[in-house]
Amino acid sequence: MDITTAVQQVPLNNYIVLSIMLFSIGVMGMLLRRNAIIAFMSIELMLNAVNLLMVAFSAFKGDSSGQVFVFFIMVVAAAEVAIGLAILAMVHRNSGSVDINHLNKLKW
Amino acid sequence: MNILILVSVLGVISLFAGLSESLRQHTRTIIVAGLIAITGLTMFTWNAKQFFPEMLNFDKYAAVFTTVILVISTLIFVLSKDQFNHDEIHKGDYYGIMLFTVAGAIMMVSFSNLTMLFLGIETLSVSLYTLAGSRKDLLKSSEAAFKYFLLGAFATGFLLFGIAFIYGATGTFSVSGISDYVHNTPQLPAIFYGGVILIMIGLLFKVSAAPFHFWAPDVYEGSPNIITSFMATAVKVTAFAAFYRLFSGAFVDVNEKWDNALIIAIALTLLIGNFTALAQTGLKRLLAYSGIANAGYMLLAVLALKNDASNALLYYSISYAAASLGAFAVLISVSDDEKTFEISSLKGMSKSNPLQAVLFTIIMLSMAGIPPMAGFFGKYMVLSAAIKEGYLAISLLAILTSLVGIYYYFKVIAAVYSAPDTEVQTENKANIVVFICAGISLVIGAYPDLILNLF
């Protein structure tokens, strides 16, 4: 059987709920964890929730552009994380910490 | 489309030019020449609608805003002389990345498909994250980059989630397809509206509108001056152009469903931007907050897009970009990246550099919206557009806050004209960019039709 029908085994709402959950977990991770690395992970989680949603929709709409969009998201996310880790390394070199709340020299 | 390719190629060229000692010195010259040529080409192929099927639609709107962006970037490259001397080796990279930012910007103003919107935003943002941190030796620069990256990626998540919802509802990413769907569907599903709001949130972040503005002041202050000027002018204009293009293209028919979300954002932006700017002592930070405040006024144009407000938006963008670029040019000419520049250190400029003082005054008056400068007509147009659409309360708030704005702009002018603390030798030269910007503020203020006849 082809993958589309396999995806369609599960009703669409479950995908939506699941991805909303994943997204919210990502947001919560951003809110609650102070370690920058984990913040990055949370962002990745949010993006993957989006990917899941896109794929599900594209399967149910029988329209492949959603999957192509997912490819774009993946590539961009990789690039973004590369930049992010580089910035984090720079921050760590300058301030010696990866705690997102230790960076508050710029305020008001 | 050709424009986009040419700009990217120019970026790659400057990357490779940066590799060799000899070429590195001429990179900037090459780029400026190239950009001027590309701008000429854009204006030459003004009405030639170029399609990249389903993805980019290089129509009049796109052409006009592309021209604006290219002109601003050219000026910024002119301004960026000696700005990257702190590390010679990476000069070419910085220039290249700035050009990629421009490429992303062009994508954002000419997209006809959400994919391109997303790619444009990311190309722009990722480059900007890097540029914001381009002073690797300064903590504040890396802090700015870090905050910008973290919050920016976070907001991108919301944008994408919104796009996914829209896709789920409509089954297409193309703007025209979405608007057709909106036309033909009597009862739109809830996820569609959710998607619209989430996309709006993502874009509101990009235009630094409250309550998603938190990154702006810190990033503006932390980044190197030249990069800040780039963010405050070209990037801001781009973000608004994209915002307007998307919402007028796809969601105009359901604007009663999202307008009061926008109104809330505008009200917060106006209040927070203007009042916080009042309490600033650093010039750069003041400009950052005034940028936020101006975002509030530009959003009025987006709010009033039901009857075509693109003219007002274009005019306001140009007047704002000119004024703020001029202000940053002055800032760059008097300060460096290391320490924050207090407004009080402007004292005695009228003695030490009368010409620049006068030009700076013109620019500040334009920002404050004193006729006959351009700023006044910008405000006038967006306000009249909003009033015509019946958004009276928010327009009233905008007028009141603009009166608050006059105070802090005059604080700067007063500093320029007050007596210097120490005796300074007079030298009467102003940066060419300051000159051009003041000129633009005056000319299009005296004769707005120059801009308004473009569409």
Added chain:
Amino acid sequence: MAAEVAVATISAPHDYLPIIVQLIVVLAFVGGTILATHFLGPKRKSKAKLDPFECGIEIHGNARTPFSIKYFLVAILFVLFDVEIIFMYPWAVNFKENLSVGFEAGMNNFIQMSIFLGVVLLGFIYVIKKGVLKWD
């Protein structure tokens, strides 16, 4: 074909019974063995046993020492170039029927991919020129 049908049929709760039984058995066995070894086996603690095992060589320093940024760069570059491969999948999927359409379509397809790879290659050349991959 049969498997497809099996997947396609909606399965009722009682179908899961064997799985549950198996689960119980497994858990019981694992837990039992752990407990048993805990009670039966003799307990001798010595430094040699608590040390992490590094191929017989005794360890020096700790695992958290900062290492050269080169590792990081290479890793990042690997990720980037690796991810680019994604774009070849849709291309590959379309390649076949494009060929079946005709030579021009296939050629067209080929040219597009060459442009894409050219751009990626350009980036690779830049990386090398920049000396990112030099190790000394």
Added chain:
Amino acid sequence: MNVALLIPLLPLIGFLINGLFGKKLSKSLVGLIGSTSIFAAFICVLITFANFISGGSEVQIVKAFDWINVGDTNLAMSFQIDQLSLIMMTLVTGVGFLIHLYSIGYMHDDENYNRFFAYLNLFVFFMLLLVMGDNYVVLFTGWEGVGFCSYLLIGFWYKTPEYNNAAKKAFVMNRIGDLGFILGLFLMYSEFGSLDFTGVLSNTLGHDKGTITAITALLFIGAMGKSAQLPLFTWLPDAMAGPTPVSALIHAATMVTAGIYLIVRSHALFDLAPDTMNFIAIIGAATALIAATIAMVQNDIKKVLAYSTVSQLGLIFIALGVGAYSSGMFHLLTHAFFKALLFLGAGSVIHAMSGEQDIRNMGGLKKALPITHLTFLLGCLAIAGIPPFSGFFSKDEMLAHIFNVNPVLWGVASLTSALTAFYMFRMYFLTFSNDFRGTHEQKHHLHESPSTMTIPLIVLAILAVFGGLLGLPEFTGIHHGLSYFFGTSNDLSSLTRSFEGDFHTTELILMAVATAVAIGSSLYAKKIYFENKTLPDEPKGINKLFAGKYFLDEIYNKIIVKPALLKGTVMQNFMENKVIDPAVNMFASLSVSAGNNIKKIQTGNTGFYIFGIVAGVLLILFANYLIWFR
């Protein structure tokens, strides 16, 4: 090229030349450029005037260029040439030229000579925009421009901080008025969909009465600020910090009349809003009386004139309030003549006294400054309303109209004019008669001013004497020049109110009364200050109140500022802003403290930012939640 276009252009050119190259040019050349540009403009005005009359007094719209075209809004930078604007143009350029001429002599020792003339020309340019524009946006542009120029000119001697503060005070009070003006314009735009005079004033029918009242009230608030009416008048006396020609040109003859011009120009609207009209009349009466009482006890020669200006403007506003527009314009003209004359005379006195402004230290200048003395006397006679000088006719016309509508207001007005006669002659006698009370070297230094200063005095004196001929009362048989002139236009003819029935006898009686009052109070002043030689001492009793200017500044302080000052940070902050003036402090300090509190949310703490963003998302989603499922 239409001549009318040259009128605003010439002062602009003068400004550009003086402003850009003034440092290089010699003083005489700067003065020459400055005043000739205005004189040329004056000539152009006369030419336009002649064309206008010969052209059958048809209203012309002269279009400079298209300004803004957005959708169906299109504004042209175009000028309206009609009776009203012509009168104002003549006034601005004519008086303006005389004052430029005067300044050549007066400012001669100032090192920023060229800056002064540049500003003055710029002011004239904006003033011309204000009176010539054919739509409210051009008018508003001029309005803002003159405000800015007066800000620059009041603070011209920016070395002294309190001058700067006076400038700021003026600027802020004007902004408060301007706020009203802007709001009025926007309301007008949303109501009429246009800001052209023709588009608004000829379609006044069939609009909501409340809206019209609101618009007019807002416009009048703007006029209050610009024309220094209660409660926004305190800036005008402080504005005397500027050089005397500035006080004469801006704060007596032209700029402060902008509010009156605005109301007369939009009278079609005001006629439909009786509530606003009453409001105007009452405000005018209060201002006139209060300012006059304050003027009685001032000892600074310029302050006296400033307060008298305020009270005269108040009188004019009463006249406008009762709908006697043309009489108001008439008094505006004559007042411009004699008040400019008086200011210039005062300037010449100050010049002679080498900067002394306190009239208690003057006296006996009759001999030293014969021309100044004579012209000043004529000016006093004119303002006191003693026949047959110009002030008499204009003031009595106004009084007659006021009486015709509301005798109580008439009482206030005539009381004011009595007080006017009193304080003017008090000042006159203290300044010129008896013997000199100044220091010895002042006495030694006394001299008549140079001819560049005396010639304008003489010309203005002539105008002040014969200006009344513009509007002789009807029973003299000669028909009223001004009203006739307005009558030649369709939409301006309604400016003139005619008395119902036979009003001449009443008018004559009123005249007699007014004259008697004026002469009586002048003689009373003569008795006190000339024959008894009494000098104003520390004010006692009610005079304390007057001398304290009704303690208005203090009241503003108490009510508005003190509460705001409680925060120390605020104090420090607006000290940085260098705004010391009470009215400013209210707004600035409150806003700044608000800013100081709001900026606290920008804790440079990324975690908090993320929290803020999420909160914002939730807020917006919640705000729309109700709407999605509507």
